[in-house]
Amino acid sequence: MSIIDQDIKNGQFHNIYLIIGDEEYLKNRYANQLVDALIESKDSMNYNEYDDKACAENSAEIISTAVTLPFFADHRVINIKNSGWFKNKNDDFLGYLDEPNEDTIFIFREASFDRRSRAYKAASKLGCIVECTRLSSNDIKKWIGEKLKSENKSMKKEAFIEFEERTNSSMDNMEMEFDKLISYIGERKTITLEDVEAVCTKQLQSKVFDMIDAIAEKNPTKVFDMYHDLLASKESPLKILVLIQRAFRQSLQIKDLRDAGYSEDRIIKELNFSKKRGFIVNKTLRMTKNFSKERMNELLNEACELECDIKTGRIKEQLAVELLMMKYSC
Numbered sequence: 001m002s003i004i005d006q007d008i009k010n011g012q013f014h015n016i017y018l019i020i021g022d023e024e025y026l027k028n029r030y031a032n033q034l035v036d037a038l039i040e041s042k043d044s045m046n047y048n049e050y051d052d053k054a055c056a057e058n059s060a061e062i063i064s065t066a067v068t069l070p071f072f073a074d075h076r077v078i079n080i081k082n083s084g085w086f087k088n089k090n091d092d093f094l095g096y097l098d099e100p101n102e103d104t105i106f107i108f109r110e111a112s113f114d115r116r117s118r119a120y121k122a123a124s125k126l127g128c129i130v131e132c133t134r135l136s137s138n139d140i141k142k143w144i145g146e147k148l149k150s151e152n153k154s155m156k157k158e159a160f161i162e163f164e165e166r167t168n169s170s171m172d173n174m175e176m177e178f179d180k181l182i183s184y185i186g187e188r189k190t191i192t193l194e195d196v197e198a199v200c201t202k203q204l205q206s207k208v209f210d211m212i213d214a215i216a217e218k219n220p221t222k223v224f225d226m227y228h229d230l231l232a233s234k235e236s237p238l239k240i241l242v243l244i245q246r247a248f249r250q251s252l253q254i255k256d257l258r259d260a261g262y263s264e265d266r267i268i269k270e271l272n273f274s275k276k277r278g279f280i281v282n283k284t285l286r287m288t289k290n291f292s293k294e295r296m297n298e299l300l301n302e303a304c305e306l307e308c309d310i311k312t313g314r315i316k317e318q319l320a321v322e323l324l325m326m327k328y329s330c
Helices: 002-010 024-038 053-056 058-064 090-098 118-126 138-151 156-165 171-185 191-201 204-216 221-232 238-260 266-271 279-288 293-311 319-329
Strands: 016-020 046-048 076-081 105-107 129-130
Touching: 002 024, 002 129, 002 319, 016 024, 016 118, 024 076, 024 105, 024 171, 046 058, 053 058, 090 118, 090 221, 129 221, 138 156, 138 171, 156 171, 156 191, 171 191, 204 221, 204 238, 204 279, 204 319, 221 238, 221 319, 238 266, 238 279, 238 293, 238 319, 266 279, 293 319
Parallel strands: 016 105, 016 129, 046 076, 076 105
Antiparallel strands: none
């Protein structure tokens, strides 16, 4: 990402920027910074923006625009989100890459790509590839710390832990929930745990973890209250079931490493959580104290069988999830 910062500072730009990775906030931020540095206004006749649908239907038109010289400007900028051209072959784009227009700058934000593709290799040669991965927990703390400082606010430690958990460490979610918190506390200087609980919306994965905690506590009333709240918010029972499976697979990995004598820090490193959500390890370790390994494997296997039954039409998805939760929470 420092390459983009340096290009903007120097005023010297590559012809292609391919921005990839799982952190949408950073991908959008750097794409927007490039656009702002290259074009005075997004409605300029030298600026075009396309999404995946437009790329699928109008690739020839996009390339025709790319080979057109800019009008009284140094650059023509084409900003594209999820073209699919770096995974699926597009003859129009590949033809353009053989003789690119030096005055045109492509900015791509791609969710999927193939490093072996000709387009990916060309982007590496003609431009630069920027990978925006999720920040480590320490980097997120620094980022939130800077935002707090700019607002002349502070946040208590337990409030930040809950804030990070409720937002799944997603920078998009964090920025939105942070703005809500700042508005909520008004003139107060410190954000408390109570503020976070009152304002910040829990993400689906976090809600599923809470439901699993209730299953471990053998509290069926709490489990079904949470489940029906998820259904009321239009969450799919099948999606909930898949997230339960994912949580238990992850929990078994963490439990195995813990039983092998690994520290929490080493588990985070072993599972490559440093760039994702290290706090999940601590939460999982607390949860697994109430589950034997055998019971966790049994639940996971049954959840997988129910998913198969749902997809083959042998059972209704809502009933399948309810049967699973009833069996393991009672």
